[in-house]
Amino acid sequence: MHSAPTPHLDVATPERVALTLPIAGIGYRCLAWLVDASLLFFFWLVAYFAFTLLVSDVLGVFQALSGVGQTLMVVGVFATQWLYWTVSEVFFHGQTVGKRVLGIRVVRTDGSPVGVYESAVRNLCRAVDFLPMLYAAACVSMLLTRQHRRLGDLLAGTLLVREERIDLDKYTAAPAASVPLPQGTGARPLSPEDVELVLSFLSRAPGLAPEVRQRLGARLVERVGPDDAEARAAVLASAESTEAFLRARVQGER
Amino acid sequence: MATPLPAYVAQRRTDWDALQALLAKQRSGTLKLGELRTLDTLYRRASADLAHAQTFYAGTDVHRFLNQLCGQAYASIYQPPRERWPAVREFFRREFPATLRRERGFVGASAVLFILGILLGALVVLWEPRGAELLVPSGVRHYVAQGRMWTDDILSVAPPNSVASSIATNNLTVTIVTFALGLTGGLGTLFLLVNNGVHIGAISALCAREGMLGGLLDFIAAHGPVELSILVIAGGAGLMVGQALIDPGELPRGQALAVRGREAVKLVLGCAPFLALIGVVEGYVSPGDLFPTWLKAGLGLVLGALFWAYLLRAGRTDAEATGVPADSAS
Numbered sequence: 360m361h362s363a364p365t366p367h368l369d370v371a372t373p374e375r376v377a378l379t380l381p382i383a384g385i386g387y388r389c390l391a392w393l394v395d396a397s398l399l400f401f402f403w404l405v406a407y408f409a410f411t412l413l414v415s416d417v418l419g420v421f422q423a424l425s426g427v428g429q430t431l432m433v434v435g436v437f438a439t440q441w442l443y444w445t446v447s448e449v450f451f452h453g454q455t456v457g458k459r460v461l462g463i464r465v466v467r468t469d470g471s472p473v474g475v476y477e478s479a480v481r482n483l484c485r486a487v488d489f490l491p492m493l494y495a496a497a498c499v500s501m502l503l504t505r506q507h508r509r510l511g512d513l514l515a516g517t518l519l520v521r522e523e524r525i526d527l528d529k530y531t532a533a534p535a536a537s538v539p540l541p542q543g544t545g546a547r548p549l550s551p552e553d554v555e556l557v558l559s560f561l562s563r564a565p566g567l568a569p570e571v572r573q574r575l576g577a578r579l580v581e582r583v584g585p586d587d588a589e590a591r592a593a594v595l596a597s598a599e600s601t602e603a604f605l606r607a608r609v610q611g612e613r
Numbered sequence: 614m615a616t617p618l619p620a621y622v623a624q625r626r627t628d629w630d631a632l633q634a635l636l637a638k639q640r641s642g643t644l645k646l647g648e649l650r651t652l653d654t655l656y657r658r659a660s661a662d663l664a665h666a667q668t669f670y671a672g673t674d675v676h677r678f679l680n681q682l683c684g685q686a687y688a689s690i691y692q693p694p695r696e697r698w699p700a701v702r703e704f705f706r707r708e709f710p711a712t713l714r715r716e717r718g719f720v721g722a723s724a725v726l727f728i729l730g731i732l733l734g735a736l737v738v739l740w741e742p743r744g745a746e747l748l749v750p751s752g753v754r755h756y757v758a759q760g761r762m763w764t765d766d767i768l769s770v771a772p773p774n775s776v777a778s779s780i781a782t783n784n785l786t787v788t789i790v791t792f793a794l795g796l797t798g799g800l801g802t803l804f805l806l807v808n809n810g811v812h813i814g815a816i817s818a819l820c821a822r823e824g825m826l827g828g829l830l831d832f833i834a835a836h837g838p839v840e841l842s843i844l845v846i847a848g849g850a851g852l853m854v855g856q857a858l859i860d861p862g863e864l865p866r867g868q869a870l871a872v873r874g875r876e877a878v879k880l881v882l883g884c885a886p887f888l889a890l891i892g893v894v895e896g897y898v899s900p901g902d903l904f905p906t907w908l909k910a911g912l913g914l915v916l917g918a919l920f921w922a923y924l925l926r927a928g929r930t931d932a933e934a935t936g937v938p939a940d941s942a943s
Contacts, residue, residue, distance in 0.1 A: 372687050374660040377667070380684050429775035437782035441789065452640060452688065466688065468871070474693040477871075480878045486786075487793040487801070510796050514854060516871025522685075525678040527629075530622040551670040554618045558674075609619055 366506055368520055370470030378470065383463040383519040385501045388509075392494070394457030399439045406435055444482040449475050462522040470520075477515040484511030529558050530609075549609065553583055557605050564602055576601035583608055618670055625662055629682060632659055639689050656686040707928030709883030712876060713846065714925065716853060720880075723806055723848030727841070730810020731817075738818035748815035757819055762828045764900050773897050781892025784840065785885060788847040792854070792881045799855020806848045831902075835909040836895040838917025843884045843891070850877040887920065 370378040383391075410432045447455040453465035453473050465473050465481070473481075488497035488509050497509035506518050549557075557579055564572055577595055584604070585591050594604045616624070632655040638644045639652065663679040670676050694700075713720065737744040745754060756763035787805075794801025820829040854870070854877050861869030898904055898912065 370684070370687070372660065372683070373691075374657060376660045376664050376683065378663070378684050378687065379680055427774070430778045433775055433778040433782055437785065441785070464688075468867070470684070470687065472688045472692050476875045476878055476882075479882060480874045483789050483878065483881065484793045484796060486790045487796050511793075513867060514796060514870050514874040516867065516874070520684070522681055523677060525674050525681070527622055527626060527675070527678060530619045530675070531626070548617065551618045551673050555673045 368466070368468070368470060368506065368518065380466075380470065380520040381523070382506050383461075383521040384507050385498065387461050387463050387521060388501065388507070388519060391455070391457035391461040391463060394460050395444075395455050396457075398456055399443065402439060403436070406432060441482065444485070445475070445478045448473055448478040448482070458519070462524065463519045464522065465517050466520055468516050468518060473515075473517055477517050480515035481509075481511035481517050484509075484514055487511070526562075529562055530554075549583060554609050557583065557609050561602060561606060561609075564598075569598070572598050573601070576605065579605055618673065618675065621670075622675060628655055628658055629662075629679075631655055632682060632686060636685055636689055652686070653690070656683070656690060659683050659686065704879075705883065705886075705927075709879055710924050710927040711929075712879045713883070716849060716876065716880070719852045719856070720846055720849035723802075723852055724845045726803060726806040727810045727845050727848065730807040731814035732810075733807070734811035734814025734816075735818040736814075737811075738815045738822070742822060745815060745819045748811060749819050750812075753816060754819070757823050757825060760823065760825070762825065762832060764832045776900075777893045777896025780895045781889045784843075784888050784892060788843060788881060788884060788888060791844065791847040792850045792877065795851030795854030795877065796858070797855070798858050799852050802848055802851030802855060805851075806844075809844065827906075831906045831909060832899050834906065834913040835898045835904075835916075836891050836913065838913050839887060839891045839920050840895070842917065842920060843888055846880050846884055850880040853877040853880075891916070 366382045366384070368380045368382055370380065372378060410429070413429075444455060448465055451459070454463075458464060465478070467473060467477060488494055488500070488511055490496045494509075497511075500509045500513070501507045504513070508518050512518055560575055560579055564576070567575070576598060580591065580594055580601060584594060594600055632652070635644065635648055635652045635655065638648065644652070659679060659682055663676075663683050666673070666676040666679050734748055738748060749757075753763050791802055791805045794805060817826065817829060820826050853873050857869045857873035858866070864872065894912070894916070898909060904912075
């Protein structure tokens with residue numbers, strides 16, 4: 360039943376509670392980088408066209424501005440190369456745009472948010488992590504370290520944690536009331552594992568193939584369902600009634 | 614006996630939602646003082662809920678949800694102090710020069726390596742002129758063969774302000790890479806320092822052979838002292854990182870790296886504005902003969918002296934002056 364433990368960060372808060380934050384692996388990080396990189400790429404594209412407009416000066420009105428334009432171009436390229444990452448990590452709680460889209464954030468190894476120095480270190484080290492090409496050094500480092508950190512993270516003492524989108528509605532969703540249900544069968548109280556199992560089945564059921572849906576539903580009914588054979592047969596008559604029963608069984612716990 | 618899971622969720626969920634809403638407000642910066650107290654209360658309650666979930670609902674989505682919620686609240690509540698302008702001023706008034714003085718051994722080592730490189734390059738070219746073919750870039754050799762300074766053309770192709778900014782950003786990139794290559798155990802930094810030294814040495818020796826040393830000195834006089842100092846300081850930062858990697862001392866290697874990295878990056882961040890300023894000098898003053906040589910040399914000496922006076926004197930406290938070691942970053 361237990362899957363292999365995913366890498367996580369343990370934090371002991373001053374409130375004497377142990378937090379366990381899941382760590383973002385290489386896949387999340389690559390995707391976040393891709394988002395950021397394409398964003399910067401579009402910025403460069405726009406800047407480039409603005410720049411060529413200034414320099415080629417089709418309209419003849421930018422003569423005096425072209426020098427300023429060149430300066431802005433050079434400074435802009437520099438800013439997107441080095442400043443973008445640190446500024447956004449410091450001001451937006453450890454998240455660049457790409458990290459926000461992917462739901463990951465940079466924290467120190469003790470779980471506290473990053474400061475200017477940590478962010479500066481990890482982002483200045485992008486130059487080395489990029490070597491020899493396309494973040495090869497960073498990828499090797501992420502694959503070898505337990506908490507998926509690249510060289511810049513090792514130097515800065517930071518790592519990336521993941522934020523999952525967890526839907527609590529599934530616990531409290533109202534059961535579909537149309538199907539008649541066998542009553543008084545919930546003799547045995549359900550354990551949290553049972554509830555979790557049933558709920559994850561229910562949330563996934565609409566996407567399953569019909570026979571798989573039927574079979575899994577039947578196995579769950581076997582686990583949590585009514586004990587006498589008649590009631591069970593009634594419940595198992597169709598996929599709808601099975602699921603309605605399971606939902607009611609979980610909801611009936613309140 | 615614990616309450617059944619769905620009932621527990623239904624019962625506690627309003628508090629969690631309220632906490633989430635407050636955290637979103639805090640993030641967008643619209644949190645009011647009264648709400649802050651509510652945030653604190655809700656965070657404590659969520660912590661208690663998390664402890665409850667750890668015991669009774671371990672491994673469920675509720676547990677994971679509370680973990681994450683408390684993690685976000687923890688990050689919001691225990692934020693590092695925001696660096697604002699006073700912090701920046703304090704950094705340049707005291708922290709940066711103090712860090713440099715504390716780590717003078719590394720900066721000194723970096724300077725020694727750099728000077729060794731210069732001597733090596735100069736000696737090779739003076740001794741054996743054909744060595745220049747190996748050590749001096751072909752573009753520069755081409756110019757020297759024609760008896761012209763390659764720097765004369767810098768200004769004629771682009772307006773000076775863009776020259777200045779591209780020089781400044783280029784120097785910043787070199788500085789950053791010199792520091793970051795410390796991650797190769799200091800080898801990369803070592804290579805860059807010696808390599809840059811060899812280049813400079815070889816080019817000066819070649820110019821001296823061709824009787825153009827005056828022209829070269831004329832070009833580098835104004836910006837050279839500060840720019841080369843900054844390269845050496847960045848080299849020192851890189852060596853610090855390398856040392857932490859190779860010899861972490863009593864700390865675990867990861868922690869040693871993080872502590873030393875924080876210190877080393879101060880040297881790089883501190884140098885950045887000076888590098889931008891010296892880029893302006895290099896772009897406007899150094900090329901061409903707009904300014905007489907004595908003025909350039911004078912400017913270079915004054916800037917270099919001011920820079921080092923700042924580094925060695927700024928924010929000195931009595932404790933430091935009497936040789937009590939300042940506590941390193943904890």
